[in-house]
Amino acid sequence: MIHIDLTDQPIAVADALRSVEADGAGAINTFIGTVRNQSTGRAVIRLEYEAYDSMALHQLRKVAEQAVAQWPMLQKVTVIHRKGTLHIGDVAVVVAVSTPHRAESFAACQYIIDTLKQVVTIWKKEFYQDGDVWVAAHP
Amino acid sequence: MRLNIALFGVAREIVGQPTLEIETAAGQSARGLLSxxxxxxxxxxxxxxxxxxxxxEYAADDAPLHERDEIALIPPVSGG
Known part of the structure:
Protein backbone atom coordinates (compact mmCIF):
# COMPACT_ATOMS: atom_id res chain seq x y z
CA MET A 1 0.00 0.00 0.00
CA ILE A 2 3.06 2.23 0.07
CA HIS A 3 4.75 2.85 -3.26
CA ILE A 4 8.00 4.86 -3.39
CA ASP A 5 10.11 5.70 -6.43
CA LEU A 6 13.01 7.90 -7.43
CA THR A 7 13.41 8.19 -11.18
CA ASP A 8 15.39 9.98 -13.86
CA GLN A 9 12.46 9.53 -16.26
CA PRO A 10 9.39 11.82 -16.57
CA ILE A 11 6.83 10.98 -13.86
CA ALA A 12 3.63 9.40 -15.23
CA VAL A 13 1.17 11.43 -13.15
CA ALA A 14 -1.96 9.58 -14.28
CA ASP A 15 -0.37 6.24 -13.37
CA ALA A 16 0.57 7.62 -9.94
CA LEU A 17 -3.04 8.66 -9.31
CA ARG A 18 -4.35 5.27 -10.44
CA SER A 19 -1.91 3.57 -8.09
CA VAL A 20 -3.76 4.89 -5.01
CA GLU A 21 -7.26 3.93 -6.15
CA ALA A 22 -8.91 1.73 -3.51
CA ASP A 23 -12.44 0.42 -3.00
CA GLY A 24 -12.42 1.77 0.55
CA ALA A 25 -11.40 5.26 -0.53
CA GLY A 26 -13.83 8.14 -0.91
CA ALA A 27 -11.01 10.62 -1.41
CA ILE A 28 -7.82 10.76 -3.43
CA ASN A 29 -5.57 13.72 -2.73
CA THR A 30 -2.47 14.65 -4.69
CA PHE A 31 0.35 17.14 -4.56
CA ILE A 32 2.24 17.76 -7.79
CA GLY A 33 5.43 19.81 -7.51
CA THR A 34 6.46 21.50 -10.77
CA VAL A 35 9.42 23.59 -11.90
CA ARG A 36 8.73 27.35 -11.62
CA ASN A 37 10.21 29.90 -14.04
CA GLN A 38 11.71 32.14 -11.35
CA SER A 39 13.24 32.00 -7.90
CA THR A 40 13.51 35.08 -5.65
CA GLY A 41 13.15 37.23 -8.75
CA ARG A 42 15.79 35.50 -10.89
CA ALA A 43 14.71 33.76 -14.08
CA VAL A 44 15.31 30.02 -13.81
CA ILE A 45 16.42 28.19 -16.95
CA ARG A 46 16.55 24.66 -15.59
CA LEU A 47 17.00 22.64 -12.41
CA GLU A 48 19.21 19.72 -11.62
CA TYR A 49 18.19 17.32 -8.87
CA GLU A 50 20.81 15.12 -7.25
CA ALA A 51 19.90 12.33 -4.83
CA TYR A 52 21.60 10.05 -2.34
CA ASP A 53 19.46 7.28 -3.70
CA SER A 54 19.58 4.61 -1.00
CA MET A 55 18.98 7.08 1.84
CA ALA A 56 16.35 9.04 -0.11
CA LEU A 57 14.34 5.86 -0.78
CA HIS A 58 14.71 4.77 2.85
CA GLN A 59 13.67 8.18 4.20
CA LEU A 60 10.77 8.49 1.75
CA ARG A 61 9.43 5.16 2.96
CA LYS A 62 9.81 6.25 6.57
CA VAL A 63 7.86 9.45 5.89
CA ALA A 64 5.07 7.44 4.26
CA GLU A 65 5.07 4.99 7.19
CA GLN A 66 4.87 7.89 9.65
CA ALA A 67 1.84 9.19 7.74
CA VAL A 68 0.18 5.76 7.94
CA ALA A 69 0.88 5.63 11.68
CA GLN A 70 -0.66 9.07 12.14
CA TRP A 71 -3.63 8.47 9.79
CA PRO A 72 -4.30 4.71 10.02
CA MET A 73 -7.27 5.10 7.67
CA LEU A 74 -4.86 5.73 4.77
CA GLN A 75 -5.59 3.20 2.07
CA LYS A 76 -2.65 3.76 -0.26
CA VAL A 77 0.30 6.14 -0.52
CA THR A 78 2.46 6.83 -3.57
CA VAL A 79 5.45 9.16 -3.59
CA ILE A 80 7.56 9.58 -6.73
CA HIS A 81 10.45 12.05 -6.98
CA ARG A 82 12.34 12.95 -10.10
CA LYS A 83 16.09 13.43 -10.36
CA GLY A 84 18.37 14.70 -13.11
CA THR A 85 17.77 17.74 -15.33
CA LEU A 86 14.31 19.34 -15.32
CA HIS A 87 12.92 22.25 -17.29
CA ILE A 88 10.17 24.80 -16.62
CA GLY A 89 6.83 23.06 -16.07
CA ASP A 90 8.31 19.60 -15.55
CA VAL A 91 6.92 17.53 -12.68
CA ALA A 92 9.51 17.14 -9.91
CA VAL A 93 7.44 15.24 -7.34
CA VAL A 94 4.06 13.58 -6.98
CA VAL A 95 2.45 12.62 -3.67
CA ALA A 96 -0.85 10.74 -3.90
CA VAL A 97 -2.90 9.35 -1.03
CA SER A 98 -6.31 7.76 -0.65
CA THR A 99 -8.53 7.77 2.45
CA PRO A 100 -12.20 7.05 3.24
CA HIS A 101 -12.97 10.77 3.77
CA ARG A 102 -11.41 13.96 2.43
CA ALA A 103 -10.13 15.71 5.58
CA GLU A 104 -7.48 13.07 6.32
CA SER A 105 -6.42 12.96 2.67
CA PHE A 106 -5.52 16.67 2.71
CA ALA A 107 -3.70 16.36 6.05
CA ALA A 108 -1.71 13.25 5.12
CA CYS A 109 -0.74 14.61 1.70
CA GLN A 110 0.49 17.87 3.22
CA TYR A 111 2.39 16.05 5.97
CA ILE A 112 4.19 13.89 3.43
CA ILE A 113 5.32 16.72 1.12
CA ASP A 114 6.28 19.00 4.04
CA THR A 115 8.32 16.28 5.76
CA LEU A 116 9.88 15.14 2.48
CA LYS A 117 11.26 18.65 1.98
CA GLN A 118 12.85 18.57 5.46
CA VAL A 119 14.48 15.13 5.56
CA VAL A 120 14.75 13.41 2.18
CA THR A 121 18.27 13.46 0.74
CA ILE A 122 17.60 15.20 -2.54
CA TRP A 123 19.34 18.42 -3.63
CA LYS A 124 18.19 20.99 -6.15
CA LYS A 125 20.48 23.27 -8.12
CA GLU A 126 18.91 26.22 -9.92
CA PHE A 127 20.49 27.47 -13.14
CA TYR A 128 20.05 31.10 -14.24
CA GLN A 129 21.35 33.08 -17.24
CA ASP A 130 24.29 34.25 -15.14
CA GLY A 131 25.04 31.48 -12.67
CA ASP A 132 23.72 28.68 -10.50
CA VAL A 133 22.87 28.08 -6.84
CA TRP A 134 22.34 25.04 -4.61
CA VAL A 135 18.96 25.86 -3.08
CA ALA A 136 19.00 26.41 0.72
CA ALA A 137 22.70 25.62 1.00
CA HIS A 138 23.70 28.92 2.60
CA PRO A 139 21.97 31.12 5.19
CA MET B 1 40.55 4.02 11.42
CA ARG B 2 39.90 4.85 7.80
CA LEU B 3 36.46 6.17 6.81
CA ASN B 4 35.00 6.44 3.34
CA ILE B 5 32.59 9.35 3.13
CA ALA B 6 30.09 9.93 0.33
CA LEU B 7 29.53 13.56 -0.65
CA PHE B 8 26.52 15.14 -2.32
CA GLY B 9 25.36 18.47 -3.72
CA VAL B 10 27.19 21.54 -2.49
CA ALA B 11 29.41 19.44 -0.18
CA ARG B 12 30.61 17.41 -3.17
CA GLU B 13 31.42 20.65 -5.02
CA ILE B 14 33.27 22.18 -2.04
CA VAL B 15 35.46 19.11 -1.58
CA GLY B 16 35.82 18.66 -5.33
CA GLN B 17 35.18 14.92 -5.43
CA PRO B 18 32.25 12.52 -4.81
CA THR B 19 33.94 10.50 -2.05
CA LEU B 20 36.52 11.28 0.58
CA GLU B 21 38.79 8.89 2.48
CA ILE B 22 39.81 10.20 5.88
CA GLU B 23 42.05 8.74 8.57
CA THR B 24 40.65 9.47 12.03
CA ALA B 25 40.70 8.25 15.61
CA ALA B 26 38.95 4.94 16.36
CA GLY B 27 35.48 5.62 17.77
CA GLN B 28 35.37 9.13 16.31
CA SER B 29 31.91 10.68 16.67
CA ALA B 30 29.79 12.31 13.99
CA ARG B 31 30.45 15.68 15.65
CA GLY B 32 34.20 15.02 15.74
CA LEU B 33 34.24 14.06 12.08
CA LEU B 34 32.46 17.32 11.20
CA SER B 35 35.03 19.32 13.20
CA GLU B 57 19.92 7.32 8.89
CA TYR B 58 20.75 10.74 10.30
CA ALA B 59 23.42 10.19 13.00
CA ALA B 60 23.25 11.72 16.47
CA ASP B 61 26.11 14.14 17.26
CA ASP B 62 27.77 11.71 19.68
CA ALA B 63 27.21 8.58 17.57
CA PRO B 64 30.51 6.65 17.21
CA LEU B 65 31.51 5.87 13.62
CA HIS B 66 32.93 2.57 12.37
CA GLU B 67 34.96 1.61 9.32
CA ARG B 68 32.22 -0.70 8.08
CA ASP B 69 29.55 2.04 8.20
CA GLU B 70 28.20 3.69 5.08
CA ILE B 71 28.89 7.34 5.92
CA ALA B 72 27.68 10.40 4.02
CA LEU B 73 27.72 14.16 4.48
CA ILE B 74 24.26 15.67 4.14
CA PRO B 75 24.16 19.39 3.28
CA PRO B 76 20.77 21.20 3.51
CA VAL B 77 18.27 19.12 1.54
CA SER B 78 16.07 20.83 -1.06
CA GLY B 79 13.84 18.21 -2.65
CA GLY B 80 10.20 18.71 -3.60
Missing amino acids: ELHARYPALAALSSLAVAVNN
Missing part, protein backbone atom coordinates in the same frame (compact mmCIF):
# COMPACT_ATOMS: atom_id res chain seq x y z
CA GLU B 36 37.88 17.68 11.28
CA LEU B 37 36.18 18.32 7.96
CA HIS B 38 35.40 21.95 8.85
CA ALA B 39 39.12 22.47 9.55
CA ARG B 40 40.12 20.91 6.22
CA TYR B 41 37.35 22.53 4.16
CA PRO B 42 36.30 25.82 5.82
CA ALA B 43 33.59 26.38 3.19
CA LEU B 44 31.69 23.43 4.71
CA ALA B 45 31.30 25.47 7.93
CA ALA B 46 29.54 28.24 5.98
CA LEU B 47 26.62 25.97 5.00
CA SER B 48 23.20 26.44 6.64
CA SER B 49 23.56 22.94 8.08
CA LEU B 50 25.65 19.82 7.61
CA ALA B 51 24.60 16.43 8.96
CA VAL B 52 26.30 13.05 9.02
CA ALA B 53 24.36 10.03 7.83
CA VAL B 54 25.28 6.49 8.90
CA ASN B 55 23.73 3.57 7.05
CA ASN B 56 20.94 5.73 5.56
